[in-house]
Amino acid sequence: MALSSAQLTALVCLSLAVALVAVVISTYLIVQQLNVMRRLKIISAALSSKALKRFIKSIEERSSKKIRRRYLVFEVLLHGEEVSSANTIDRVRLEDKIKDAFKELFGSLELSRSGISVVYFDHKEMKGVLRFKVSHRAKVLAALGYIKEINGTDAMIVPLGISGTLKKALAKLKKL
Amino acid sequence: MRYRGTERLEEVARIAEKLGYRIVGVEGLDKVQVLNGVTFIPRRTSSDINELVKTKRNVLRTYLIRSPEDLKSYPRLRKVAVIVSLSRAAFHALTPKYVERLAVLDLPVEVAIRDVYEAVKERRYLRGLDYLVSLARSGRLELIACSGASKYIELLHPKIIISTLIELGLDEVIALKAVTSAPAKVLRGLGYGIK
Numbered sequence: 159m160a161l162s163s164a165q166l167t168a169l170v171c172l173s174l175a176v177a178l179v180a181v182v183i184s185t186y187l188i189v190q191q192l193n194v195m196r197r198l199k200i201i202s203a204a205l206s207s208k209a210l211k212r213f214i215k216s217i218e219e220r221s222s223k224k225i226r227r228r229y230l231v232f233e234v235l236l237h238g239e240e241v242s243s244a245n246t247i248d249r250v251r252l253e254d255k256i257k258d259a260f261k262e263l264f265g266s267l268e269l270s271r272s273g274i275s276v277v278y279f280d281h282k283e284m285k286g287v288l289r290f291k292v293s294h295r296a297k298v299l300a301a302l303g304y305i306k307e308i309n310g311t312d313a314m315i316v317p318l319g320i321s322g323t324l325k326k327a328l329a330k331l332k333k334l
Numbered sequence: 335m336r337y338r339g340t341e342r343l344e345e346v347a348r349i350a351e352k353l354g355y356r357i358v359g360v361e362g363l364d365k366v367q368v369l370n371g372v373t374f375i376p377r378r379t380s381s382d383i384n385e386l387v388k389t390k391r392n393v394l395r396t397y398l399i400r401s402p403e404d405l406k407s408y409p410r411l412r413k414v415a416v417i418v419s420l421s422r423a424a425f426h427a428l429t430p431k432y433v434e435r436l437a438v439l440d441l442p443v444e445v446a447i448r449d450v451y452e453a454v455k456e457r458r459y460l461r462g463l464d465y466l467v468s469l470a471r472s473g474r475l476e477l478i479a480c481s482g483a484s485k486y487i488e489l490l491h492p493k494i495i496i497s498t499l500i501e502l503g504l505d506e507v508i509a510l511k512a513v514t515s516a517p518a519k520v521l522r523g524l525g526y527g528i529k
Contacts (some may be wrong), residue, residue: 284420
């Protein structure tokens with residue numbers, strides 16, 4: 159069956175219109191997808207932003223009534239032959255040293271908020287347990303690196319592990 | 335590690351193993367050595383490009399920047415050095431323009447945490463470091479953090495380095511990268527098989 163010229167024109171117009179609609183819809187969908195991707199990027203950037211992390215942390219701190227602490231198991235290493243002077247390092251002196259380093263790096267206010275305390279120190283093994291508030295974890299670790307000498311001897315404090323309870327920290331200490 | 339090679343390697347290996355290091359770059363070492371499970375690789379640090387050209391391909395070639403003028407020959411520098419390290423004087427003299435030049439260089443920039451501690455001790459304004467950190471955060475500059483130790487007792491635990499970088503304003507992921515994947519990428523480029 160042959161089509162008349164008018165019918166042919168109408169058919170072409172119709173197919174053109176359909177193609178145009180398809181192009182418009184696909185363009186719209188692509189743009190939408192790009193928008194979604196952009197939004198996702200913004201959301202992921204916002205989620206990883208430091209400000210938001212701090213905000214979440216502050217909410218967590220405010221909402222939890224209990225002060226969350228961590229117990230860091232550490233070892234004190236002294237330089238070379240000067241190890242014989244190890245016995246002179248006691249718990250109080252070591253705590254003062256750590257507190258001094260923390261204070262110099264982050265100030266008195268942060269120090270008083272950090273709750274730093276050497277709860278256990280074995281001066282023979284040169285190993286101990288340091289208690290601090292969970293929110294000050296990075297600060298405490300940075301302060302440990304700042305310590306270069308103890309009692310005039312070149313020394314370093316090596317973090318061996320962190321646990322949530324003193325019992326577990328002491329168990330870890332005995333295992334090492 | 336920026337170890338100058340003044341102490342016995344066995345002592346360094348003992349401490350490095352305790353701290354969890356797998357590879358240590360040592361100045362003045364001729365060949366690769368493995369002690370206590372720690373691999374010691376030769377490292378050459380110099381602010382003279384011609385000197386770096388002469389060193390072997392598997393040596394950790396580090397270009398030491400002493401002043402902004404040292405960055406003028408950067409097209410050649412990219413072919414010769416694998417890391418750019420900042421001397422203490424350069425570290426204190428960092429300006430936005432200086433840091434931009436470092437970013438254009440497209441080489442990982444090594445920051446010694448001991449230098450940061452020294453600057454804090456001397457109560458210096460760490461403005462330049464802020465520029466470095468902001469560029470690293472935006473992904474335009476790759477940071478490599480090291481202890482900056484000149485004797486083994488000055489080595490820092492990786493956790494301490496990461497924590498210090500976090501306190502300086504870096505995100506946890508970037509801080510972790512500066513100690514793990516960024517140095518590993520450089521070593522892989524030198525032909526060392528690192529997983």
